[in-house]
Amino acid sequence: MNKYFLLASLLSISQYVFADIKDNQDIISYTKDKKNEQISLLKELVDINSGTENKQGVIAVGEKVKPLLENLGFKVEWKELPEGMKHAGSLIATKTNNSSSKEKFLVIAHLDTVFPSDSSFQKFEYIDDKKKFAKGPGVIDDKGGIVTIIYALKALDHINELKNKNITIVLVGDEELAAKPTDISRKSLIDVAKDNSIALGFEFALNDNQLITNRRxxxxxxxxxxxxxxxxxxxxxxxxxxxxxxxxxxxxxxxxxxxxxxxxxxxxxxxxxxxxxxxxxxxxxxxxxxxxxxxxxxxxxxxxxxxxxxxxxxxxxxxxxxxxxxxxxxxxxxxxxxxxxxPTMAETSANKDLLESFNQINKNLTHKSLSAVPSNDRGGADISYISKYMEGAIDGLGPWGTGAHTEKETIDLDSLETVTNRTAIFLKNYPNF
Structure with a gap:
C-alpha cells in the first residue's frame, strides 16, 4: 500500500508541476526566443560607462532604457537631484491599469556602477567558447537586473497580461554611492513607495538558490x-x-x-x-x-x-x-x-510569504528550492530605504554571478532566462499561487 501511495503522490506532484509549467509556457517560450536579444541589450548597457560619479554616463544608460519602457505603455520621467549633489537622479516609470487591484508593485534597480570613467574595466566580454559566461562592469550589478525587468515586462505584454498590472519602476542613479543627505537623494524613491504595496528589488543574486528577505x-x-x-x-x-x-x-x-x-x-x-x-x-x-x-x-x-x-x-x-x-x-x-x-530591511512574515511564492515558481522551473540569504552575507541596498512602507519586500531577484565590484565581475548568462521567467510568472499570477 505504501508503494502505491508514494506512486500516487509522485504522479500528483508531477501533474501539478506540469500544469503549472503548461499554464506559463507562453512566458517561458517568449524568454527563450528573446534570449539573444536580451543579452545584446545587456551588452549595450554594460558598454556605457556609468560609474556613479559619471553623471552623463548614468543618464545615457537611463536614456537607453527610457523608450523601451515607454513602448510598453509606461509614463517615464527623470527625477533630478539638486545640481550641487553632482549625481544623476532616478528614472521613474509608472503604469496604472487596474485601480481596483490592491497589488501595486514597486520594482527597484539602479543605473550606476562602482567603476569610474577612467577604469580599465569598460566592456562586456564573453569568457568561454560556449558563451555561457561574460564579464563586464555592472554585468550583474545592476545592468543584469535592468534587463531582467525589461524582458519580464515584455513577456507579460506579449501574452496581454501587462495591461492588468499596476507597476512602478524606479531606476536609481546613485545606488553605489548615495548623494548626501539621503533624505534628499532618496526622496523620490520613498515618495513612490508610499503609493505601492509590494517591493521587488533586482540586485544580483549570490547564487541560484537564495533570495533576500532582510538586510542589515x-x-x-x-x-x-x-x-x-x-x-x-x-x-x-x-x-x-x-x-x-x-x-x-x-x-x-x-x-x-x-x-x-x-x-x-x-x-x-x-x-x-x-x-x-x-x-x-x-x-x-x-x-x-x-x-x-x-x-x-x-x-x-x-x-x-x-x-x-x-x-x-x-x-x-x-x-x-x-x-x-x-x-x-x-x-x-x-x-x-x-x-x-x-536603515535595516526587517524580516517580516510578508517577506517570507513572497519568498515562498518565488520558491514555488522556482521549483517548477528548475526543481530547486529557494531560501533566504543570511543577513550577514549582504550589505544595504535601496530597498532598505522603503521596506518599512511596504506590505512586503524581497530582493536579489536579478541574475547571479561572481566578483561584483571587482574587475572579475561575471554573469552566468543562463541565469537571465531563469530570473526573467520567475519574475514574469510571479507578476502574472500573484497572489494566486
Whole structure:
C-alpha cells in the first residue's frame, strides 16, 4: 500500500508541476526566443560607462532604457537631484491599469556602477567558447537586473497580461554611492513607495538558490584623537603623554575587543590617518597627512562603518563605542560621531510569504528550492530605504554571478532566462499561487 501511495503522490506532484509549467509556457517560450536579444541589450548597457560619479554616463544608460519602457505603455520621467549633489537622479516609470487591484508593485534597480570613467574595466566580454559566461562592469550589478525587468515586462505584454498590472519602476542613479543627505537623494524613491504595496528589488543574486528577505542597516562613524606634539624621545613622559596615534589605536583596539563577537554586528575602520593635519577626501576615498618618525603625533582620525541587524543593536554599539572614547590615555582626548546611512530591511512574515511564492515558481522551473540569504552575507541596498512602507519586500531577484565590484565581475548568462521567467510568472499570477 505504501508503494502505491508514494506512486500516487509522485504522479500528483508531477501533474501539478506540469500544469503549472503548461499554464506559463507562453512566458517561458517568449524568454527563450528573446534570449539573444536580451543579452545584446545587456551588452549595450554594460558598454556605457556609468560609474556613479559619471553623471552623463548614468543618464545615457537611463536614456537607453527610457523608450523601451515607454513602448510598453509606461509614463517615464527623470527625477533630478539638486545640481550641487553632482549625481544623476532616478528614472521613474509608472503604469496604472487596474485601480481596483490592491497589488501595486514597486520594482527597484539602479543605473550606476562602482567603476569610474577612467577604469580599465569598460566592456562586456564573453569568457568561454560556449558563451555561457561574460564579464563586464555592472554585468550583474545592476545592468543584469535592468534587463531582467525589461524582458519580464515584455513577456507579460506579449501574452496581454501587462495591461492588468499596476507597476512602478524606479531606476536609481546613485545606488553605489548615495548623494548626501539621503533624505534628499532618496526622496523620490520613498515618495513612490508610499503609493505601492509590494517591493521587488533586482540586485544580483549570490547564487541560484537564495533570495533576500532582510538586510542589515548601515551607519558610519568618525573618530578624532588629539595629543601633545613633542620630540619622539619624550613620548610617554608625564608632560607629553601618548600622542594621538597611540590614543586612536587604543580606542580601535578596545572597540574590537568589546564588540567583534556580537552576532550580526560588524564594525570596520576603513581609513586611518595619523600625524599632523590629517585630511580625508571622502568622495575620492583618499587622504593626506603630515608627520615625521621623530615627532609625537598631535592628531589622528579614523572613518569607518557599522552594520547591524536592527536599530537596538545599532544603538547598543554606539553606546559602547562612545563609552570607550571617554577612556583616554594620558594627555590625549578622543571624540566620536555617528551618521546613519541606510536603515535595516526587517524580516517580516510578508517577506517570507513572497519568498515562498518565488520558491514555488522556482521549483517548477528548475526543481530547486529557494531560501533566504543570511543577513550577514549582504550589505544595504535601496530597498532598505522603503521596506518599512511596504506590505512586503524581497530582493536579489536579478541574475547571479561572481566578483561584483571587482574587475572579475561575471554573469552566468543562463541565469537571465531563469530570473526573467520567475519574475514574469510571479507578476502574472500573484497572489494566486
Amino acid at each position: 542597516g548601515l551607519s558610519e562613524w568618525y573618530i578624532n584623537s588629539s595629543g601633545k606634539q613633542s620630540h619622539s624621545s619624550r613620548i610617554f613622559e608625564k608632560d607629553v603623554g601618548y600622542g594621538a596615534i597611540f590614543a586612536i589605536a587604543n580606542t580601535l583596539n578596545e572597540i574590537q575587543k568589546e564588540l567583534s563577537h556580537t552576532n550580526g554586528l560588524t564594525i570596520n575602520p576603513g581609513i586611518l590617518l595619523g600625524g599632523s593635519h590629517p585630511i580625508e577626501d571622502i568622495e575620492q576615498g583618499s587622504g593626506k597627512v603630515d608627520g615625521k618618525k621623530t615627532i609625537v603625533s598631535n592628531n589622528a582620525i579614523a572613518h569607518g562603518d557599522i552594520r547591524y541587524l536592527n536599530e537596538n543593536q545599532r544603538d547598543y554599539a554606539k553606546k559602547i563605542m562612545t563609552r570607550i572614547t571617554l577612556n583616554n590615555l594620558p594627555l590625549t582626548e578622543t571624540t566620536i560621531s555617528f551618521k546613519d546611512i541606510i
